[in-house]
Amino acid sequence: MSYMDRILACAQYEPARYIPFFVGAVQIGQIDRAFAPHLSAFTDTFWVGNDRVDLNDNLDSYTARTEAVADALEVLKKQGHITGWRSENYPASASFSSPALFEMERAAVPLFGVKGYGVHLNGYVLDGDIIHLWVGKRSMTKPTGPGKLDQIVAGGQPTGMLLKANLVKECSEEASIPPEMAEKAIPVGTLSYVTSRAEGFRDDVLFNFDLQIPQNFTPKNTDGEVDEFFLWPLEQVCEIIQTTDNFKFNAALVVIDFAIRHGHIEADHPDYVDIVAGLHRT
Amino acid sequence: MSYMDRILACAQYEPARYIPFFVGAVQIGQIDRAFAPHLSAFTDTFWVGNDRVDLNDNLDSYTARTEAVADALEVLKKQGHITGWRSENYPASASFSSPALFEMERAAVPLFGVKGYGVHLNGYVLDGDIIHLWVGKRSMTKPTGPGKLDQIVAGGQPTGMLLKANLVKECSEEASIPPEMAEKAIPVGTLSYVTSRAEGFRDDVLFNFDLQIPQNFTPKNTDGEVDEFFLWPLEQVCEIIQTTDNFKFNAALVVIDFAIRHGHIEADHPDYVDIVAGLHRT
Numbered sequence: 001m002s003y004m005d006r007i008l009a010c011a012q013y014e015p016a017r018y019i020p021f022f023v024g025a026v027q028i029g030q031i032d033r034a035f036a037p038h039l040s041a042f043t044d045t046f047w048v049g050n051d052r053v054d055l056n057d058n059l060d061s062y063t064a065r066t067e068a069v070a071d072a073l074e075v076l077k078k079q080g081h082i083t084g085w086r087s088e089n090y091p092a093s094a095s096f097s098s099p100a101l102f103e104m105e106r107a108a109v110p111l112f113g114v115k116g117y118g119v120h121l122n123g124y125v126l127d128g129d130i131i132h133l134w135v136g137k138r139s140m141t142k143p144t145g146p147g148k149l150d151q152i153v154a155g156g157q158p159t160g161m162l163l164k165a166n167l168v169k170e171c172s173e174e175a176s177i178p179p180e181m182a183e184k185a186i187p188v189g190t191l192s193y194v195t196s197r198a199e200g201f202r203d204d205v206l207f208n209f210d211l212q213i214p215q216n217f218t219p220k221n222t223d224g225e226v227d228e229f230f231l232w233p234l235e236q237v238c239e240i241i242q243t244t245d246n247f248k249f250n251a252a253l254v255v256i257d258f259a260i261r262h263g264h265i266e267a268d269h270p271d272y273v274d275i276v277a278g279l280h281r282t
Numbered sequence: 283m284s285y286m287d288r289i290l291a292c293a294q295y296e297p298a299r300y301i302p303f304f305v306g307a308v309q310i311g312q313i314d315r316a317f318a319p320h321l322s323a324f325t326d327t328f329w330v331g332n333d334r335v336d337l338n339d340n341l342d343s344y345t346a347r348t349e350a351v352a353d354a355l356e357v358l359k360k361q362g363h364i365t366g367w368r369s370e371n372y373p374a375s376a377s378f379s380s381p382a383l384f385e386m387e388r389a390a391v392p393l394f395g396v397k398g399y400g401v402h403l404n405g406y407v408l409d410g411d412i413i414h415l416w417v418g419k420r421s422m423t424k425p426t427g428p429g430k431l432d433q434i435v436a437g438g439q440p441t442g443m444l445l446k447a448n449l450v451k452e453c454s455e456e457a458s459i460p461p462e463m464a465e466k467a468i469p470v471g472t473l474s475y476v477t478s479r480a481e482g483f484r485d486d487v488l489f490n491f492d493l494q495i496p497q498n499f500t501p502k503n504t505d506g507e508v509d510e511f512f513l514w515p516l517e518q519v520c521e522i523i524q525t526t527d528n529f530k531f532n533a534a535l536v537v538i539d540f541a542i543r544h545g546h547i548e549a550d551h552p553d554y555v556d557i558v559a560g561l562h563r564t
Contacts, residue, residue, distance in 0.1 A: 095556075097553065097555065097556065163550050164548070164549060186544070187547070187548060187549035187554075188543050189542045190558040190559070210545075260470065260471045261471060263468030263469050263492075267401075268444050268445050270379055272469075272472065272489075273379065273487055280558070280559060280561075280562035
């Protein structure tokens, strides 16, 4: 087992399994050939061909697209094709910097292979030169990665919020980190992966932040999404990452990125180039 | 002018301009269609086709390949096709972790589009919370980027040295940083780019290191490669990066990576995703 096992777990992508999903001329996602036929019933919303799915061109506004897709998703949910409904709307756009063409329920994003975005916080405590990381154990009721280890704070990026504001909100809900502390979180880059998962196709960019947490602060969950917090030396966290899949698939990458940036992995590590490249797939 | 201008300056790649360069079944580089005919004269060393160049299969050992290529390069140098001869041998391999198949003069690496590797050091000084960066002005006699701004220490990665050992050596030669200080440099990741330059095709990975430099230390060049050192606030360095091309093309990326990792660029910057992705092309 190695860092590369965690990297490769986020690079399970067979292009032939998917067909592109278009809104007008813009490819906005990828849909599993096995799922696409379920969209054929919604003739006013989707046009399903052998090699592509198109949103109906008659849906000519953000609102019209959002409402039509929402109606279809409600039916697909009742049919059992969408699990883990969140009641959170996500933007659907070709890239983070291009305008969203509509918004859709978060749980459906991977089924349409639409790009997803999240904010992840590395909460660390310094004990002299030794770095400790706060690690959360996800609630067993979470629809994705129940019981898996995770960052102290992590959340999806919904529509209509700045990233930093979303991070501050998640800090409060997930770990009772007060806004004045959360505001000190430092943006440290992104990572990206493109991978097939049970829930569908994940084409995600994560925005990572580092926050030095005072030694006398203990996180406390308030939204029921975290069962337990641990404060472990980075060395121990990296050992868990290398030898188990106890961390949620994408949270492992966030830890590896942290370990790279903080010099915890030597440049002469035989997989160094592949590890860093593997954190940036798109 | 913007960070993206510096990123895009390192992404000038027209695939149609190049043909692959093979050693046996392994593609080891890319050669400009305009340069390939100059290799046709060396029939014992190169086989030049319309759509590929192959090293002669009779060259069946590392030493045989190295010697045959060296002989050809000597002639090409005399013909004026290779400028900026360094008398430094670089490994030629399909990737950093795969074995080198031969070694070749550094100045010829871009002509064959062979992957190149370098070590770059961000030498920074803390004044309270304010980060200052040491910046070097390259000697006007350097074959690449004469007079351009650069990291305090940067060098190519030759054959037969560990990265950290090479960095410590370059620290001594370029900036008189003593080994006991240089050893404290922290590896912080890689960046990569694939771009056409006047010298040929650059397909490079840079290994970046951060080193906090004491306030009372002043770098001093000993190998004639640096004309002058400046200590500037990171804010000022980033302004230069965004508004000029005074930095060497790849040194600008190293600064941008530093600015990203140290939280100097906000996650909500409109180009944030594209900037980070642009630092990791391979």
